[in-house]
Amino acid sequence: MDQIEPFAEITHQAVVFPEGMALDCGRMLRQVTVAYRTYGSLNAERSNAILICHALTGDQYAADTHPLTGRAGWWANLVGPGLPIDTDRFFVICTNVLGGCMGSTGPRSPHDDKPHEPWGHDFPPVTIRDMVRAQKKLVDHFGISQLFAVIGGSMGGMQVLEWAATYPEAVFAAVPIASGAHHSAQNIAYNEVGRQAIFADPDFNNGEYWRLGVIPARGLAVARMVAHITYLSEAALTRKFGRRLRDASSLTLLDDKFEVESYLQYQGSAFVRRFDANSYLSITRAMDFFDLAFDRDGDLSRAFAGTRTRFCLVSFSSDWLFPTKATREVVNALIRGAANVSFVEIMSDKGHDAFLLDEPDFHRTLAGFIAGCADHRGLPHKETV
Amino acid sequence: MDQIEPFAEITHQAVVFPEGMALDCGRMLRQVTVAYRTYGSLNAERSNAILICHALTGDQYAADTHPLTGRAGWWANLVGPGLPIDTDRFFVICTNVLGGCMGSTGPRSPHDDKPHEPWGHDFPPVTIRDMVRAQKKLVDHFGISQLFAVIGGSMGGMQVLEWAATYPEAVFAAVPIASGAHHSAQNIAYNEVGRQAIFADPDFNNGEYWRLGVIPARGLAVARMVAHITYLSEAALTRKFGRRLRDASSLTLLDDKFEVESYLQYQGSAFVRRFDANSYLSITRAMDFFDLAFDRDGDLSRAFAGTRTRFCLVSFSSDWLFPTKATREVVNALIRGAANVSFVEIMSDKGHDAFLLDEPDFHRTLAGFIAGCADHRGLPHKETV
Structure with missing residues (x-):
């Protein structure tokens, strides 16, 4: 935890x-x-x-x-x-x-x-x-x-x-x-995936994670990762990483292989140190509801x-x-x-x-x-x- | 579980x-x-x-x-x-x-x-x-x-x-x-988000969920949701759902509000009943590595x-x-x-x-x-x- x-x-x-x-x-x-x-x-x-x-x-x-x-x-x-x-x-x-x-x-x-x-x-x-x-x-x-x-x-x-x-x-x-x-609808869909990732984290504890002294870090990191992809163009992702491999010598199902993967994981883990999961839910809801x-x-x-x-x-x-x-x-x-x-x-x-x-x-x-x-x-x- | x-x-x-x-x-x-x-x-x-x-x-x-x-x-x-x-x-x-x-x-x-x-x-x-x-x-x-x-x-x-x-x-x-x-790189990135969602599910148990008689259903559902968005065009999502609300009368941070959200949740939960998480990891890896x-x-x-x-x-x-x-x-x-x-x-x-x-x-x-x-x-x- x-x-x-x-x-x-x-x-x-x-x-x-x-x-x-x-x-x-x-x-x-x-x-x-x-x-x-x-x-x-x-x-x-x-x-x-x-x-x-x-x-x-x-x-x-x-x-x-x-x-x-x-x-x-x-x-x-x-x-x-x-x-x-x-x-x-x-x-x-x-x-x-x-x-x-x-x-x-x-x-x-x-x-x-x-x-x-x-x-x-x-x-x-x-x-x-x-x-x-x-x-x-x-x-x-x-x-x-x-x-x-x-x-x-x-x-x-x-x-x-x-x-x-x-x-x-x-x-x-x-x-x-x-x-x-x-x-x-697509923007709402991406936000919803992020929210579901937060809900899926057992440390979310129905939003009362603070009672347990934990944060739903894994769910929030996944939410950040999926959002981060939408912030970049396909061209920018390709230029940054292309298909460059980190280390192809040891293949297992669990390891990350491509540079783009470790980049996303870094983005996710850095984010949870500065952002609150309930705030993420609150603000993404506000964005989704916005309709002038x-x-x-x-x-x-x-x-x-x-x-x-x-x-x-x-x-x-x-x-x-x-x-x-x-x-x-x-x-x-x-x-x-x-x-x-x-x-x-x-x-x-x-x-x-x-x-x-x-x-x-x-x-x-x-x-x-x-x-x-x-x-x-x-x-x-x-x-x- | x-x-x-x-x-x-x-x-x-x-x-x-x-x-x-x-x-x-x-x-x-x-x-x-x-x-x-x-x-x-x-x-x-x-x-x-x-x-x-x-x-x-x-x-x-x-x-x-x-x-x-x-x-x-x-x-x-x-x-x-x-x-x-x-x-x-x-x-x-x-x-x-x-x-x-x-x-x-x-x-x-x-x-x-x-x-x-x-x-x-x-x-x-x-x-x-x-x-x-x-x-x-x-x-x-x-x-x-x-x-x-x-x-x-x-x-x-x-x-x-x-x-x-x-x-x-x-x-x-x-x-x-x-x-x-x-x-x-973008396709790899989306697959990686799905994999991270599976890894983030504590029921994943480092891939040995079968030992505990559980499946990482929440993580696998999120993986399916994010992938599903990439299968549809923005126009198709808009035509299917637009910004139609399910029920705006009771607003809380935890509820889903838009039809597109419940559709994605359905896609996710239906998927986990027929697909294995380790297979999802195995096959997405194979796709990411493919390079003729x-x-x-x-x-x-x-x-x-x-x-x-x-x-x-x-x-x-x-x-x-x-x-x-x-x-x-x-x-x-x-x-x-x-x-x-x-x-x-x-x-x-x-x-x-x-x-x-x-x-x-x-x-x-x-x-x-x-x-x-x-x-x-x-x-x-x-x-x-």
């Missing part, structure tokens, strides 16, 4: 909102904590704030060293002084999503009704809109009435779209990257009716998790709504993961859109508080 | 070869059993035999009722009187592959050195070529010096290609369907040098497990080898599974190629023994 890693003990920068919040499912969180990181400085007009939204397994440590892995932030190549999301010019906020496991209220947080126990599997199902509502509390807390931009990839892009739909006046510019207005057109009679354009937000949508040509057609669907809805929208498909063979990698065309696109919007908005080039 | 189902007790039609066989891994099976089914009648010249090769989770019950599931054979729509593989004209043989669990020698068979125990995880790793060698023994046993045709889809197509490469004089016509000359160009200095055309076999290759436009480019690679190698080759890409949105479904264009192609070859070969239209 695997011991629970001590990552619950880390103290994250956070704001507690004692008023709690109502959730889409009809239940109420009596208290909400939003953990976050900021980079750069808020200007006197509070007009230079950029909210960055993280993906399924991301967190608020976008641009500084991760406290558990010791690795650079997941967008350290994009967020910093002089980088496309320039912290010399902008005040960048990144929160851990509701349902997450890095300090924001989630399955690891104390249960509302049993304060000496975590929520565990009893944590109410949350939606992407719930995540955005929690972020809005933090943005209000900072006294920011309008974000200069909301930017995110994958599930982060879902949050960007939800921000633009729910709080249009609070979003000057929106950049959804490698994302879409809903999950496809659902309560708008299937008409996605109504989500953005009359919007004054400036949109820049980005897709990657080899992304098969959120293919370009998923982005085009949103672009078409925005155009029907007469929105100010630009759209770029970046030619890349790196698959969905391209939004995290050094793709010069992508970085140029992002830098250009942000700088153009900032100039239009009249933001000075170097901010001093 | 799940009880072992009694499927090991079924008696299958089989031939035992007491001389055994040497395997590619260097080990020796001291005795080999090949379980099989036949349909139609062998003619006096023994010239009308068609060998059908099954896919990963298939078996020899191609055209009659499956003894465990009670369902029609997996190719009952193709093999029978008056069907494209016409049992009024041809003698059709289908074997269970070496490493399988339906009567041919595999991990469930008695261990060579411990006759009161099954091989289990100690079963020697087998290759696609080993599978073909075992089939050749049965074909020789029938006194057939040349098969009229060898036909198979997916892993069955790998066997067809191996037959044509290893026993070119024994194959008059070859039909590899939805297949390729090797597994891609590997010991030919990477030159695939050398696998078919001077061949007189007539080839018809079939791919399906929406198959992303064995995409058309994988088939084209084989076609190009055959053309470089001056082989007699035709190639048809069937337009279908049903994905890899299309080779099992009623695709009229595919059935017409198959019927036409077989009939044309049979006429060329001088086979009469109705056979009498």
